[in-house]
Amino acid sequence: MIGAQRRAAILDALRRGTVPHEGLAAFAVGMERFEAAVDADLAAVAGGRGTFKAVRGEYGSGKTFMARWLQERARAAGFATAEVQVNETETPLHRWETVYRRLVERLATSDTSEGALRPTVDAWFYTLEEDVLAEGRVDRKDAEGLAGATEVLMERRLAAIARTAPAFSAVLRAYRRAMFADDSALSEGLIAWLGGQPNVAAAVKRAAGVKGDLDAFGAMHFLAGLLTILRDSGRAGLVLVLDEAETLQRMRADTREKGLNALRQLLDELDGGHYSGLYLVVTGTTAFFEGPQGVQRLPPLAQRLHTDFATEARFDNPRAVQVRLPGFDLDALATVGRRVRDLFAEQARDSDRINATVNDQYLVDLAHGVAGQLGGRAGVAPRLYLRKLVAEVLDRVDQFVDFDPRRHYAPTLDEREMTSAERAAAGAADIDDVEL
8 A cells, every 4th residue: 555645745746737756656557568678677777788768659648657657666676767858948968968967956766856966975985985894904993094995996986987087086086075074065066066067166176176067078977977876886777767858859950950969879878888777768759759850850860769660559569669658548547547536535534435426437427528628539638637536526525525526516628727739639629630
């Protein structure tokens, strides 16, 4: 049974119409087909490989849901995770230093929900000290000798990274010394610079012997350094999700070309073994992977991602480099509705009343009602369906003993609560009118 705190967080997210960050397995529908392949990928990455997966699907098919489900599964298996939304102004793919910065800000582990860089670095130094002590050549009471031996071991572990990004090990060395000197301001500044934050004080950078801000080239090497630290501190690896890659299609031509080339370069680096322990997941629409303004503009990238989807969807290979999400139909909507209702009932004042009033047939009828106002497109409906179910039906049934959703409620959609894709579906008189 899911905990009360996590259950409340799930329901709050659904009320807002967003995808929860935790507890997705409690109401996931359709993820079973990917479980074995995802677990095999995670095992390979934990063994030292780098791997890649592209997830395609139309709006409402559950791309973000699957990405977060995968991240939650990975954290349970000992991985760190990070999710970065591709954005023209904040995180364009060709500006890797901004992607790296957002990655570090969103870095999560099973112990830390966000901003896990500093706990990871501290755990790494602790692991190095334990490794030194295990060798038996330094006494635990010899603080100075232990510090020196730990620094030597650190340099050895980071030797490959130091050859291309010496600043990474220099900042770690300075950070450790700042910790020994109990200089919290300096240690915070050094961690900020290590995480790619701009505008770090010049005095902080002088203490580590570095200059300027992190650039795109340095950030690529810092990612390799971060992977080394994660593995050495006991993590199985890193799952990095680049979500909503289809936004590249709406960017200026030069920005789009640079972004596509940056993605190709990252895949080549993965294949070349430069990012051992990285599981890269990219999500996007079918138009991004197949259309003229997306992946197809860069033939080398299109060749790497090409997957045959000519057969029936039920025969899709979940081990392929690219997988597709078929989207929701009315049966799937009703199924996820049942799971959310059962989750809600666990914390309701009267669970029997919840189950009796919001019964399975009502959930089917609500699915028809919401999807019917979206041009009959069930695939566009999940977000609004679950929002209506929790905020406008279940909450009212729980709070008002005389509330009957069949008599007192009819689902209505206001365009102010809709996304552009939902508005397009709601305004379509025919399925062929829906803008794809």
